[in-house]
Amino acid sequence: MAKHWYVLHTYSGYENKVMNDLEHRVEAYGLQDAVVDVQAPGEMVTEVKKRGEKDVTSTKEVKFYPGYVLVRMELDDNTWSVVRNTPGVTGFLGVNGKPSPLRREEFNKMMRRSGGKTDAAAVKRVTTDVEVGQSIHVLSGPLADFDGIVSEVNAESGKIKVMLTIFGRETPVELTLDQISVKD
Numbered sequence: 001m002a003k004h005w006y007v008l009h010t011y012s013g014y015e016n017k018v019m020n021d022l023e024h025r026v027e028a029y030g031l032q033d034a035v036v037d038v039q040a041p042g043e044m045v046t047e048v049k050k051r052g053e054k055d056v057t058s059t060k061e062v063k064f065y066p067g068y069v070l071v072r073m074e075l076d077d078n079t080w081s082v083v084r085n086t087p088g089v090t091g092f093l094g095v096n097g098k099p100s101p102l103r104r105e106e107f108n109k110m111m112r113r114s115g116g117k118t119d120a121a122a123v124k125r126v127t128t129d130v131e132v133g134q135s136i137h138v139l140s141g142p143l144a145d146f147d148g149i150v151s152e153v154n155a156e157s158g159k160i161k162v163m164l165t166i167f168g169r170e171t172p173v174e175l176t177l178d179q180i181s182v183k184d
Helices: 015-028 077-084 104-113
Strands: 004-010 035-039 042-051 054-063 068-073 089-092 121-124 135-138 147-154 159-166 169-176 180-182
Touching: 004 015, 015 035, 015 068, 015 077, 035 077, 068 077, 077 089, 135 159
Parallel strands: 042 121
Antiparallel strands: 004 068, 004 089, 035 068, 042 054, 135 147, 135 180, 147 159, 159 169
16 A cells, blocks of 8 residues: 555644654554654744843744644554544544545645755754944845945844945845855
């Protein structure tokens, strides 16, 4: 029997618990050959917030598809029952109560969104190493290779406002932190 990817609906925030519980149930029922992969694509996000004089750093996992878990399996009555009765699973995505497998294109699109990663990879989204008045160089986007001066920093959104000289005039431009590098 062919193995296909199916989407499980879970309680939001319980994706990791459902993944762990499902893996243990599959092992306990000896279904490792039928249920071969369980994923909940996401990324680790590090936030840096200023609290007075100190920077407070917190890291949390953000799921790309909150409330959903992907399972690659052979669907039969036995595997359906084991998966469906896993604590935290509210059902399969499908039509009229019948699980529908993901098409290959759908699965590939979902994996591309997560960068093809199967587990949470660390991504630093917000940094505070950029300060007002610093010189920067634009690395990407339509304004690549321009130089400017930082006029505003919004660490929570990960964006800065930069004054660039375009056609001889100072122009304020909003950029993300990954689009710039700080000049020495």
